[in-house]
Amino acid sequence: MATRSVIVLAALVITVGAAATAHSGSDRTPPVTVDSSMTRVRALKGSPAPRSRLAELELVTVMYLGFDGRRHRGQIVVRRDLAREVAAIFRDLERLRFPIARVVPVSRYGWSDAASMAANNTSGFNYRRKPGQRGLSLHAFGSAVDINPKQNPYVLGRRSLPPGARHRPGVRGTIVDGPIVRAFTRRGWRWGGHFRGHKDWQHFDKPVRRATPRA
């Protein structure tokens, strides 16, 4: 049943995306497919995060190349001080013609990371723990981004998330150590493909900056 509801959810998202395809005034400008156009309130609705945490977040509009070869517009929630940087990283990814399935705030998926991953959604903020651990993930701070989970699963031993996903370098939308990773690392982000022990191929993060110590 869980699989079925995920399929229905994915179909709904695709339908909404297709319906939102908007033609601009000029015939020469290719149409943009709108995957997400939420208000900030809607994007954060229902999150169990403390109010002080929510106040630090910004809803960022990003453009990207879809797997359909069209230009898409989506939204991602990150820490306010990372917003400009994240927008610039997505511009780099589009220039590199790296395809991204969709970028939609996780509130659309009821804050379920599993449902978001099943929809192959690229996401940022989600007030949640690290998989199988007690500590909060950097996603809970809006300091992490997961890209194309189906092509870039979290892998620990024989377990992979989303279930059944495999990392296959060479398949479109798959992240390998190269220009895509450098778009992040040259701005001080870490890549989960560089982690030891487990691989989190979809994951990039930038640890929260500490307050400047007093002199």
Ligand SMILES: [Zn+2]
């Ligand atoms: Zn992640």
